[in-house]
Amino acid sequence: MKQNEMIRLGMIAVLLTQTLIAMAASDMGPPAATLRAAAEARGMHIGSSVDEDALRTDTDYAGVLAREFDSLTPENSMKFAESHPAPFRYTFADGDAVVDFAEKHNMQVHGHVLVWHEQLPKWLTQGHWTHAQLRKILREYIFRIVGHYQGRVNVWDVVSEAVDDNGAMRQTFWSRGLGPDYIALAFQWAHEANPDALLLYNDYGGDGGGAKADAIFKLVQRLHEQGVPINGVGLQMHTSVDDPPDTKAVSANMARLHQLGLQVYITEMDVMIKLPVTRAKLEAQAGIYRNMMSVCLAAENCHNFTSWGFTDRYSWIPQFFPGNGAALIFDEQMQAKPSYRALMDVLSASGASSP
Numbered sequence: 387m388k389q390n391e392m393i394r395l396g397m398i399a400v401l402l403t404q405t406l407i408a409m410a411a412s413d414m415g416p417p418a419a420t421l422r423a424a425a426e427a428r429g430m431h432i433g434s435s436v437d438e439d440a441l442r443t444d445t446d447y448a449g450v451l452a453r454e455f456d457s458l459t460p461e462n463s464m465k466f467a468e469s470h471p472a473p474f475r476y477t478f479a480d481g482d483a484v485v486d487f488a489e490k491h492n493m494q495v496h497g498h499v500l501v502w503h504e505q506l507p508k509w510l511t512q513g514h515w516t517h518a519q520l521r522k523i524l525r526e527y528i529f530r531i532v533g534h535y536q537g538r539v540n541v542w543d544v545v546s547e548a549v550d551d552n553g554a555m556r557q558t559f560w561s562r563g564l565g566p567d568y569i570a571l572a573f574q575w576a577h578e579a580n581p582d583a584l585l586l587y588n589d590y591g592g593d594g595g596g597a598k599a600d601a602i603f604k605l606v607q608r609l610h611e612q613g614v615p616i617n618g619v620g621l622q623m624h625t626s627v628d629d630p631p632d633t634k635a636v637s638a639n640m641a642r643l644h645q646l647g648l649q650v651y652i653t654e655m656d657v658m659i660k661l662p663v664t665r666a667k668l669e670a671q672a673g674i675y676r677n678m679m680s681v682c683l684a685a686e687n688c689h690n691f692t693s694w695g696f697t698d699r700y701s702w703i704p705q706f707f708p709g710n711g712a713a714l715i716f717d718e719q720m721q722a723k724p725s726y727r728a729l730m731d732v733l734s735a736s737g738a739s740s741p
């Protein structure tokens with residue numbers, strides 16, 4: 387073969403190789419940014435509650451969950467009725483599946499919820515217990531659940547929703563059976579069961595200002611001053627486009643909790659929309675997500691932003707608030723909504739931006 391022919395063939399081979407490399411690079415595109423990568427860069431954990439049935443049955447759901455989030459809150463499987471359905475029976479299968487998934491995908495698990503007035507089993511609520519018997523039941527329950535997840539679940543909603551919407555202490559099965567000390571007892575037992583766990587009081591409707599927020603603040607201030615092992619407060623942040631949270635009030639509430647030395651978690655955020663969904667409502671929803679992420683980023687004591695679900699395909703809202711829905715950051719087809727983009731924009735902006 388003549389030398390010129392060999393040189394020509396060589397040049398063609400080089401050009402072909404360069405073309406193939408360029409094509410491969412363009413297919414890869416820019417590094418796929420995700421919420422969890424953007425959040426990690428800002429020292430923030432971004433979480434979602436997890437629907438245990440969807441995790442088991444919907445591969446799209448599991449894929450997005452692992453890709454976008456680094457913190458999981460079991461939606462139901464670690465609640466009393468699900469974990470302790472009968473006097474001598476505990477069931478951990480669904481909770482274990484959530485923790486297994488989280489560990490496989492390098493995610494933390496937010497234990498939810500040791501003491502709540504809802505989702506209690508009938509054997510408990512219909513029993514006739516003395517104070518001593520009920521105290522024994524709750525103490526054993528807390529030690530059993532926290533102990534089972536020892537080392538795998540290190541953040542717990544210890545008590546949820548002990549304050550009523552008007553700011554009074556809520557009258558519940560637990561307060562009636564054990565008196566107001568049930569709250570301090572629950573935190574004490576959870577701490578004894580896992581001294582390394584971060585223990586939260588979790589509530590809705592007290593995210594910013596107002597009577598309920600003040601009552602929650604007074605409650606946790608009293609617990610803290612009594613030496614009760616409480617580490618933080620969960621602001622559930624169940625909101626709506628029609629009643630957005632007051633950004634300045636939420637920021638001030640976080641600041642006063644910081645002065646107590648308490649962490650703040652956004653634990654259950656969703657922003658419901660009165661149907662039908664419109665572009666304007668989606669943009670308003672995105673603004674609310676944007677503002678709350680900005681407030682959390684700007685607060686010294688807020689490092690976990692968790693929504694109550696992440697896709698409209700699985701949300702508690704339509705069942706509990708008929709005529710409302712579309713509260714989350716992915717739609718029913720698992721496509722990112724303007725709210726997703728808003729969170730990504732805030733997380734990707736340089737430095738903590740005040741809203």
Ligand code: G3I
Pocket residue numbers: 461462504505546622654702
């Ligand atoms: O597990 C039973 C099943 O055995 C039964 O067949 C089925 C039909 O009745 O019900 C199943 O229990 C349901 C449970 O979710 C598990 O799917 C309950 O009926 C249903 O009421 C329960 O709803 C949960 C709700 O709390 C209960 O108030 C929602 O999924 C859950 O998203 C919601 O989450 C709460 C947080 O835990 C605390 N903060 C408020 C938030 C919204 O209420």
